[in-house]
Amino acid sequence: MNLLEVENLKVSFPTRSGVFDAVRGVSFSLGQERLGIVGESGSGKSLTGRAILRLIRPPGRVSADRMALGDEDLLAMSDKQMRAVRGQKISMVMQDPKFSLNPVMTVGEQIMEAYAQSRRGNRRERRQKTLEMLEAVAIRDPERVFKAYPHELSGGMGQRIMIAMMLIPNPGILIADEPTSALDVTVQMQVLNIMDKLVSERGMGLIFISHDLNLVSSFCDRVLIMYAGRVVESCRADELYQAKHPYTQGLLNSMPRLDVPSERLSVLERDPAWRTAELDDAS
Amino acid sequence: MTQGIVIEGLNVWFGEHADRVQAVRDVSLQVAAGTSVGLVGESGSGKSTILRALTGLVSSWSGHMEVDGETLGKRRSLAFYNKVQMVFQDPYASLHPRHSVDQVLSETLALHKLRDVDRRIVSLLDDVGLGRQFRFRYPHQLSGGQRQRVAIARALAAEPSILLLDEPTSALDVSVQAEILNLLSDLREQRQLTYLMVSHNLAVVAHLCESIAVMQNGQLVETLSVADLRAMKANEPYTQQLLKSSMGYVRSDEVADG
Numbered sequence: 001m002n003l004l005e006v007e008n009l010k011v012s013f014p015t016r017s018g019v020f021d022a023v024r025g026v027s028f029s030l031g032q033e034r035l036g037i038v039g040e041s042g043s044g045k046s047l048t049g050r051a052i053l054r055l056i057r058p059p060g061r062v063s064a065d066r067m068a069l070g071d072e073d074l075l076a077m078s079d080k081q082m083r084a085v086r087g088q089k090i091s092m093v094m095q096d097p098k099f100s101l102n103p104v105m106t107v108g109e110q111i112m113e114a115y116a117q118s119r120r121g122n123r124r125e126r127r128q129k130t131l132e133m134l135e136a137v138a139i140r141d142p143e144r145v146f147k148a149y150p151h152e153l154s155g156g157m158g159q160r161i162m163i164a165m166m167l168i169p170n171p172g173i174l175i176a177d178e179p180t181s182a183l184d185v186t187v188q189m190q191v192l193n194i195m196d197k198l199v200s201e202r203g204m205g206l207i208f209i210s211h212d213l214n215l216v217s218s219f220c221d222r223v224l225i226m227y228a229g230r231v232v233e234s235c236r237a238d239e240l241y242q243a244k245h246p247y248t249q250g251l252l253n254s255m256p257r258l259d260v261p262s263e264r265l266s267v268l269e270r271d272p273a274w275r276t277a278e279l280d281d282a283s
Numbered sequence: 284m285t286q287g288i289v290i291e292g293l294n295v296w297f298g299e300h301a302d303r304v305q306a307v308r309d310v311s312l313q314v315a316a317g318t319s320v321g322l323v324g325e326s327g328s329g330k331s332t333i334l335r336a337l338t339g340l341v342s343s344w345s346g347h348m349e350v351d352g353e354t355l356g357k358r359r360s361l362a363f364y365n366k367v368q369m370v371f372q373d374p375y376a377s378l379h380p381r382h383s384v385d386q387v388l389s390e391t392l393a394l395h396k397l398r399d400v401d402r403r404i405v406s407l408l409d410d411v412g413l414g415r416q417f418r419f420r421y422p423h424q425l426s427g428g429q430r431q432r433v434a435i436a437r438a439l440a441a442e443p444s445i446l447l448l449d450e451p452t453s454a455l456d457v458s459v460q461a462e463i464l465n466l467l468s469d470l471r472e473q474r475q476l477t478y479l480m481v482s483h484n485l486a487v488v489a490h491l492c493e494s495i496a497v498m499q500n501g502q503l504v505e506t507l508s509v510a511d512l513r514a515m516k517a518n519e520p521y522t523q524q525l526l527k528s529s530m531g532y533v534r535s536d537e538v539a540d541g
Contacts, residue, residue: 185529214530215532218533251457254457254458254460255460256490258485258529258530259513262490266461
């Protein structure tokens with residue numbers, strides 16, 4: 001059975017010049033896999049992730065025909081029940097650790113707090129779990145980092161701490177919204193490696209939201225390509241370079257490539273028909 | 284007299300005594316006139332700091348810096364800014380939110396004591412592919428790519444021969460990045476510009492530049508040509524690691540811990 005199923009998800013925001021439809025009918029399912037969602041800024045990829053966790057505040061409106069977490073209906077849940085889902089069953093890692101960690105609380109306290117949400121247990125036990133988790137995300141000196149404040153750590157460490165915090169309740173699904181784009185390439189690889197292991201070892205489902213096509217095609221199993229609030233194409237990640245949709249091809253061609261030098265980069269011509277055309281599913 | 288940029292034994296530091304951080308250590312670099320050199324490395328490796336020291340935005344430096352034969356001291360002359368201009372990373376932060384495009388460009392032209400402001404603004408906008416209908420717009424009415432075009436027009440206003448580009452496309456989507464990179468190569472051809480470009484993206488640097496200088500911890504690790512880079516012929520392990528990471532994610536434990 002799929003971990004998560006979403007059918008016809010819509011997100012809209014009322015503006016002075018009428019209702020703006022940011023996500024217009026997105027459907028997908030997630031199994032124990034790495035699902036990539038790519039698209040440019042404004043394509044609705046982050047809002048899709050947030051809508052699943054009901055993190056879109058009024059006046060924004062979310063509707064869907066169906067949103068199911070296993071056999072539970074996410075749409076029918078009360079806010080209280082949703083709070084039990086967030087962090088426990090579905091976690092989310094945001095782009096920039098600088099804005100997501102509490103600056104006046106030590107790293108250890110924050111992770112312990114996340115653990116206490118799901119399980120009882122005495123302080124020693126929680127501390128022990130936290131240290132183990134820090135080790136699991138490849139932090140070499142957990143004792144020191146436990147006592148540190150977020151500003152004393154580098155961006156890459158901050159991101160790994162975010163991941164540790166999100167994973168300590170052992171969620172079934174992790175939504176990672178541009179988790180590595182604030183990081184240097186070498187650190188990026190470490191963070192991806194950790195997430196990769198979690199998917200293969202714990203059977204977690206991962207939704208990986210990114211604008212980096214190269215990265216998604218090498219890291220994920222399956223990719224959804226979003227344009228103007230819709231999924232225009234879905235394909236296997238390793239076949240992304242053979243994508244059929246002109247938008248996907250345009251995006252791929254506009255990237256400079258190390259292995260294929262080109263005099264001029266081709267510029268993406270946007271076809272208004274992409275906004276409305278039906279999705280022909282390739283996978 | 285050498286044309287272009289000559290940097291010899293450059294050291295840059297921030298803070299004093301116990302707080303002193305050595306951002307750039309003994310870097311020597313040359314950019315001949317009409318060529319383009321890319322500076323790559325991780326954040327904190329000192330690549331942007333070199334540009335800031337060149338333009339006079341950082342005053343705590345030692346060593347020798349020369350632009351078109353003029354040795355740089357603690358202060359920069361007006362003539363210097365007619366030769367060297369800089370484009371910054373974030374077009375959302377580098378434009379004044381309450382100044383229209385017209386104000387931004389006319390102020391710059393006035394600072395450089397240039398006449399014929401009206402004609403120059405129109406031709407600058409044409410040069411960066413914006414057109415005159417954008418002249419009286421404010422930054423919030425422009426997209427990221429259009430803002431970066433305004434920032435490039437502002438840099439070109441003084442008719443410089445050298446442009447310092449600090450991650451000019453990293454805040455933009457790939458399709459917009461392609462437009463800006465094409466614009467930069469067109470401008471270089473039309474105006475015989477010299478580029479010194481900082482980026483963390485090897486593919487972007489390789490597209491625009493002929494040679495690449497790799498930095499790590501404030502030091503210059505290696506300089507190599509783009510042809511060598513594309514052939515993956517890097518000597519230093521750090522450069523090889525950068526190259527490998529830029530090719531995408533490698534499954535399993537092949538990625539070194541560190």
